[in-house]
Amino acid sequence: MTFILYNVHVYRYSVFFSISMMTVGENVTMAKKRYVLVPPDDGWAYMVGIAMTINYIVIASFVPCLGIIFNDFFVELNMGSADILILNGVNALAISISSFLTGPLLKVISMRKLAFLSSTLLNLGVFCTVFVNTRNQLIMCQGLLQNFGVGMLYNVVSTSGNDYFLKKRFFVVNLSQAIAAVVAVLVPWAVNWTAETYGFRGTLILISAVSLQSFVASALMQPVKWHLKKVYVTPETTELLVVAQDQNTEVESIQCVEQLKLDSLSNEFPCVDINIDSLPTTCKGNELLLNTKNFFDWPFLKKFVRTCTCVGVPFNLNADVIFTIFVPQALYALNWTKVEVALAISLLSFGDIATRVFLTIGSTWLKNVGNHLIYIIGMAVDVLAKLVLMWSTNGTVSYVSLILIGCSRSILVVILPLVFSDVLPPEQYARGFGLSMLFYGLIALALGPAIGAVRDATNDYTIMFYILNSIMAAVTIAWSIELFHNRKAQKVVL
Template sequence: MKEDYIVENRRYKMVPPDGGWGYMICVAAIINFITMTMFGGSFGMVFKELLVELNMGSTSVTLLSGISLMCVALSGYFTSALLRLLSIRNLAFLASILMNIGVFCTIFVHSQFLFFLCQGLQSIGMGVLWNITCTLLNDYFLKKRLMAMSFTQTISAAGGMVAPLIVKWSLEANGFRGTLFVISAISLHTFVAVALIQPVTKHMVKVEIEKTTDELKLLINEKAKPGANVATPTITLTDTESGFEAKADNCEKQEKNTGSKRVLDNFVDLPLLKKFLLSNASMGPTFCLFADLIFNLMLPQALYSMNWSEDQVAKALSLASCGDLVTRIAFVFLSKWLTKIGNQEVCLISVALAFVSRLCMLWSENTTVMMIFITTIGVARCSFNVLPPVILADTFSPAKFTSVLGIYMLMVGLMNLVLGPAIGAIRDTTNSYSTAFYVITSCFAVVLLLWTIELLYKKNKHKRIIQREAAEKLKKMNSKNKGKK
């Protein structure tokens, strides 16, 4: 817990280390991100034979994706409540067990039910582990948050870039079940990451808070009082940035609530949910991630339907991952500059890029040109994976981060469960991947329009407030000058 202390007329606060053991947390995050996302873009390649064997069409595949992401979403959403029952390391260990059981058992699947079950178990573990990993990065880093998030996900993107090539080699050498065994072996590394996890309270750094003139006067008055003892450590909840006022209010509410209402409040934060749903800063990245996931799921099958060879599909997927990787590397080195521009503004630029690149890909029939735009799609994809946790951390208080991240995951899961199969049904009904891709591309257009309007409105509102304050100050100065005369 972050706390403020007043010791010998000096006030201190506990802040994240922005380094130290945080770098080991980065190592754990890299391992978790690699194991969870490395082979996500190669789903179509890995399970191509199994999907044919189980007679699963586009509707079944999108339904599987929706159910899997819903499991990720629900487990991620309940992570905050589960952390009240288990320590963060124990919960991460349990999540790793579930995830690895799901991955390993998929090797022996011969029916759709078992395939859905194994993918569900894997997804439950992934949801908890992903939420915990992002929460730890958010806890350990404050000023370097974007850099830490970008760096850890850059390494995982490097894994995603080589994954299609590894899958291609393994399919030729071992078959798809042997490939699943290789993926299972890689997944076991999550237990190494769990061993590195420690709560941030063990590594907080104490820094002195500079006193303002008013605070110095107050401190002198307190010292002048009889019996005052300013040398005694005092805990104050003055650091609004750390969110302790929110934590104190939440504790008071929990003490007042009893019975079923208290249980409901522990699992559903209605004011937080309302704020999330009404903000483009939270719903925009959510909608974009949903559209990008569905697009990536359908892309390999769409390329196969255009008579692309296995080598061409693998190359296209690798180029998309390469674009993603290069952008993440740029985020690491340009993090300070990008933070000045604004995380929301950077993400909005990526939404525009995702919209334009998908349209251009659909309008082209040349293989080389299509690969260029697929690479550009990978560039835009970076923002939808890296920026959402950072944007949510900027928009909501740190005390609410785990909960709001769970809501974010829940919304993505609901969209994939409801809208994903609908897009798959459109593809099966029209027998056209282009039609489905146009529907997906329209999602980016909607986000681009609404988010731009909101940002422009907020900026104009901020300017009006500044102008109003300046006018009031000028009016007061004029009044004082008239009074002197």
């Protein structure tokens, strides 16, 4: 009997020991498994998509209505075309500087706090504009304060969309901007009615109430690290890694655990941190300069500024904005009637909205084409359509050209954040986007007055449009060459 109890006792402990060893083995195996934390693409990401839509509506919907809102006030202050162009230049400069500062500020403040800060500046600028009585007050409140918040908020919104979405990024960005575009078509009618009923100050109060919704959107923009999904690196996750590779995103840039290194997912623009303590004593006198370079991530900016993505986008945006501003005047100069000009503007908006809807519906197929290629095609269509518009004397051909111009403009605006996503890792997105917007403001200050001077000297819109179209064509050719060279280099590496 004693012998039997002894054997049972030994067997029990042997089973316990075997199970323990199996558990330890499994834990060791699991510990050795490498995994990545990737953007959620669903769940709370959809709330961020709603926040993006709200902010796009607040940022862009009222911009085309500035002429309607301030028309009587401009007359009251005797502000001519030169004064309005100065205000437009101040707007662009404020947006560009604040967008550029967003990247460095994200080093010392969270994205959601920065969203609240930018929303505060935007709403404070709109509300203070209600009480302005002079030109300088208008420039300070509407030009500087409001647009400083707009530039920062636009960068934050684009960055949050880039952080929360990977596979669904193309679809969500297009959908949010398509909704904002539909709202932008309806807003001028509402603004025109409120301006006639309540005046421009009453209209600004209503706009201020709408702009307050940006605080709600900012509250929805929770830190992405709260919602990252853990995906183990196994043969089944190849699709995820391929998606990351297509986005030129290093696995480490999406919070890779265990410092996972994959040669196929290389980072194109590495950040180089400068350690002051490791420098020789003779170099520490330049500590302020080095700290400044480190704060703005100078090695990254120096490399990114050499690309068409950084420099080409600002030239395109400026050329398109100036063309859009002067299209009505140019058509009037060609003896178009008010009804025909109104129809032309409606066709531009129709092409814009139709393209946004198409981009949203066809997002699954279009993302395989490549954002850079789509953007280049949009630029090429824009150049050709504008040439046809300038050369054609047939009304139907002109109307078709206007629709195509609206389509291309939609591509240039909607695909813009995605173009930066393709070449910038998430931790560098805000800095790269901000640098490009800084160039946008500087180019606007230089190009706008120069184009205006050419128009005044020649008294001809055609020459001005040829210059703008030449700028767009030059960027299209240079960008096409760069894209071809990069793809060829990738094939050689593979």
